[in-house]
Amino acid sequence: MIKAVLFDLDGTLLDRDESVKKFIDCQYNRLNTVVGHIPREIYIKRFIELDQRGYVWKDRVYQQLTKEFEIDGISWEELLQDYITEFKNHCVPFPNLITTLEKLQSLNLRLGIITNGRGQFQLDNIKALGIEDYFDTILISEWEGIKKPDPEIFKTALKQLEVPPHQSIFVGDHPENDVKAAQQVGMKGIWKKDIQWDQVEADFIITELAEIPLILK
Structure with a gap:
């Protein structure tokens, strides 16, 4: 029994797949002044690729994103903190x-x-x-x-x-x-x-x- x-x-x-899509789309909107030079679809697609369905922690993901896309208006640490703070709002x-x-x-x-x-x-x-x-x-x-x-x-x-x-x-x-x-x-x-x-x-x-x-x- x-x-x-x-x-x-x-x-x-x-x-989680849908939650990540919702979160990263909203992050792009919220931080558009610093990531807006990257096409939305490319930013979202690359985040999802690097994330590997959650098996890569986001410190590595955001370090790679800031390097690849030459994001200089915000640090990878600040992007990570945004993820930690905001993800729960998109579950x-x-x-x-x-x-x-x-x-x-x-x-x-x-x-x-x-x-x-x-x-x-x-x-x-x-x-x-x-x-x-x-x-x-x-x-x-x-x-x-x-x-x-x-x-x-x-x-x-x-x-x-x-x-x-x-x-x-x-x-x-x-x-x-x-x-x-x-x-x-x-x-x-x-x-x-x-x-x-x-x-x-x-x-x-x-x-x-x-x-x-x-x-x-």
Whole structure:
């Protein structure tokens, strides 16, 4: 019997691709006096390329942007701070996020998040989605000192939830960091489909969050 469902954040609950597009478009508008010499489409496209879907921290991204585009009216540090401050205002949830969490709560399941990333930044994004209070535990790699796929971060979350691995499910979009890592500690792994991968081995595969309660039934 399943007693807990744990989630990844980016690409699972937060539609990070759409959030990034919204943010960088708005950043271009807000800082147009210093980046306006760069065509909008090129600025956005290059940021997304350098970002590598969040796997490159933005200090490196903005250092490269300022160098490539000869941005001299603002420092890369100021651009980074703008990202840290403003990104949370552009967070886009995946469809059925709140209704799915409410349904899982109604089934008396314990809920958790395990996400890699910067502590306050990720927590701000969770709060921006309006979902913080649905979760019994939230683990963010910077604050834990370990990150997925390290099994210890999964074990820590399960210990806090007081649920054994075999009674737990982990939902994520990354085949290795989420699905395989969770399975290796004894959890069931649900892969939320992502166009970056195919033929992923998982206990279940979903395209929508709303499918999770149906799987549990």
